[in-house]
Amino acid sequence: MSFNRRKFNRLLLAGTGAVVAAPFVRAQGAWPNKPMRVIVPYAPGGFTDVMARLVSQHLSTRLGQPVLVENKPGGGSLIGVDAIAKSQPDGYTFGVVIAAYAANMTLYQKLPYAQKDLQPVSLIGVSPLVAAVNKDLPYKTAQQMIAFAKANPGKISYGSSGNGSAVHLSTELLKMLTGTYMLHIPYRGAAPALSDLIGGHIQLFMDAASGLIQPIKTGKVQGIGVASDKRLPALPDVPTFIEQGIKGFTGSTWAGMLAPTGTPPEVIKRVSDEIAQIVKLPDVVSRFETMGVIPSGSGPQEFDRFIEEEIKKWGNVIKTAKITAD
Known part of the structure; x- marks a missing residue:
């Protein structure tokens, strides 16, 4: 049999690719291989809890593992957010926060966690x-x-x-x-x-x-x-403040997912991508509409910019109005 160098090189490259790709495939397949948890810094039944459970239910189905909601209320949400920040960044702990997360950066002189301890994943809805x-x-x-x-x-x-x-x-x-x-x-x-x-x-x-x-x-x-630039479908007869001549007045609460900093980027991307699909599902869209929620499903970088804008906006209000946490 004659030696075909070109064919040999192709086989060698293919074999090398398989060797290199195998650990990647195994690593991808290794997550998730156990239950995940989503920490909610508020009591059950409220807006944050409802949003977290709705998303977690679909994440569980799509990822093939239980996604358990864990409520940690208290301290104006500081206890729960601190628990998210101090969790192992192994891809199995996430948290859902609302607008108070951004306001607390200015409202409190000292926090038990730093903003750098938390990684934005996705803005779920506003x-x-x-x-x-x-x-x-x-x-x-x-x-x-x-x-x-x-x-x-x-x-x-x-x-x-x-x-x-x-x-x-x-x-x-x-x-x-x-x-x-x-x-x-x-x-x-x-x-x-x-x-x-x-x-x-x-x-x-x-x-x-x-x-x-x-x-x-x-x-x-x-x-x-x-307090929006558009009327809500659930309340079509209630005009916006802007329509009534109060220019620039918007205010909202929102729900977004965070993870402890150090969580593998491929895990962050996967969860963010899944949320982007979840908020488009007919049953989720219908539920959001009845709640007056505008779906988002933004990526980590976009959510990070959103948080920075919220910190600045509400920080100015807190300082101007001399608001304290007490």
């Missing part, structure tokens, strides 16, 4: 805030409310789900943009604030759309504005 007033008040639109607030400084009390929350900061931004003074009443969560709005103990409350859609639709409260 929920523009909706403002509502007590249904028995004479003002029924944002402009009417602003006119009343200017004529009666301090006569409007607004509730929030706590100091430094997206609701608190967004309402303070509204005050800045309109030159009004309204009294802040912080609550331990959105539910008691909404209850007091319905009962007439406060006049204004802004919340994620999921918390106000039904009260507005059933007439328990009066929706006066959406």
Whole structure:
């Protein structure tokens, strides 16, 4: 048999490629090979928890491993976020955070973790805030409310789900943009604030759309504005603040996935790519629409830029309004 060098070289290169590729294939196949966990820095049942469980359910199906949600509430989300930051970066621990994560970078003088300890994975979705007033008040639109607030400084009390929350900061931004003074009443969560709005103990409350859609639709409260550049499909009759002449006013809460820094980049990319597909699934799109959530599914770099913009935006509000965590 004659020696064919060209054929030999092709075989040698093919064999070398197989040797080089084999560890890569094995490494790719090795993850995930055990259950994963998603830490939520809040109690079960809230916006963050619902978003985390919805995504985790689909991740489990697509990755072929259980994806377990672990709630670690407390400390204004600091306990849970710290747990994410200090977890092993082995690709088996992730976390879902909301807008408070960005605000806390300025709100607290000292954090138990650093921003560099956490790696952005994907922005899952954004929920523009909706403002509502007590249904028995004479003002029924944002402009009417602003006119009343200017004529009666301090006569409007607004509730929030706590100091430094997206609701608190967004309402303070509204005050800045309109030159009004309204009294802040912080609550331990959105539910008691909404209850007091319905009962007439406060006049204004802004919340994620999921918390106000039904009260507005059933007439328990009066929706006066959406803090976004577009109306929400779930509340088509509630105009945006921008439509009502309050230029530049936007405010939202959002849900995004993080991982401890050092998590393998190929794992970060895989999870991010899966989330980008998950938020397009018909059942997820439908659920988001009923919650007033705008799907995102952005990649790690885009989410990183989004976080930086949020830190800057809300940092300015915190400093200007002299807001503290207490």
